[in-house]
Amino acid sequence: MEGSGASVETNVNRIHSPIQGNNNTAYEDNKFAGAGMEEGAGRKELEAHWVRVCDRLRKEIGDKAFKTWFGEVELGELKAGKLRLYAPTRFVRDWVGRHYGDRVLAYWQSVNTEVKNVEVNLVPPPAPRRTNEIIAMPPVPSSQNHQPPMPRMGPMIGRGADEISQAPEARYTFANFVVGKPNEFAYAAARNISEQDMPLPERNPLYIFGGVGLGKTHLMHAIWHVIRERDPKTRVLYLTAESFVNRFIQALRTKNTGQFKELFRNVDVLMVDDVQFICGKEASQDEFFFTFNSLVEQNKQIILSSEKP
Helix, strand or coil: CCCCHHHHHHHHHHHHCCCCCCHHHHHHHHCCCCCCCCCCHHHHHHHHHHHHHHHHHHHHHCHHHHHHHHCCCEEEEEECCEEEEEECCHHHHHHHHHHHHHHHHHHHHHHCCCCCEEEEEECCCCCCCCHHHCCCCCCCCCCCCCCCCCCCCCCCCCCHHHCCCCCCCCCCCCCCCCCCCCCHHHHHHHHHHHCCCCCCHHHCCEEEECCCCCCHHHHHHHHHHHHHHHCCCCCEEEEEHHHHHHHHHHHHHCCCHHHHHHHHCCCCEEEEECHHHHCCCHHHHHHHHHHHHHHHHCCCEEEEEECCC
């Protein structure tokens, strides 16, 4: 690397830039290095350098930020002075490039003078689901005495006056969410969750807490929008905890708890806002606990918000 400011700027811009071309091909052709210097001892040396870079990043930005942004970033290959890293989502790729690109480049050049620029690519997406694995397939009844499930296609779950899922505000999106130091981790986690095809065990459930008016509901609605945009057939149920309690009480009064259970336990994503409302309501807490466990066992995503930690 040349010592001029122009060269540094060029290299930093390289890590900021979205990746062009076929990311899958780049990853498959070079994954964990077969070309160039990356065989045997060369690969081990590169991995040792990556450990040193990660240690410096962790010390500078802290364990929490490091785990959020670099915990799932994979070391790629070094070829012709270009070092490739692989991020799990577009959001992580762009955030790392925009906010940490200069530091990543500087740290790499301090441990390996062959590195001239750093490029962050996407890990290839998972293989397409087979027809019988599509997420919108209707659930298999758990017993012969089940009640017909309410419609689950489209933005809301329910029909007519009996709708239970509440429509999110169109104005609440990630694009207009104001990110600051106090909420950047909540924002990052929300974006990350919304871009996943399957729940991440370490981020399920996602629990967002904070005072009134700090953006919890905004993030919940933004997650809903992204999930629905990525796959309109995904069964997403969003509602407040008060609505959950009221619906449960109604099911008890009408002796219709079977349909209540069927509705809540056969979604792909359950989003409950202001979950603190359930506190102190023993029967509702028990039902929510059973619903929670049922969805976790099915590897379904749960997202909660609360005014209390």
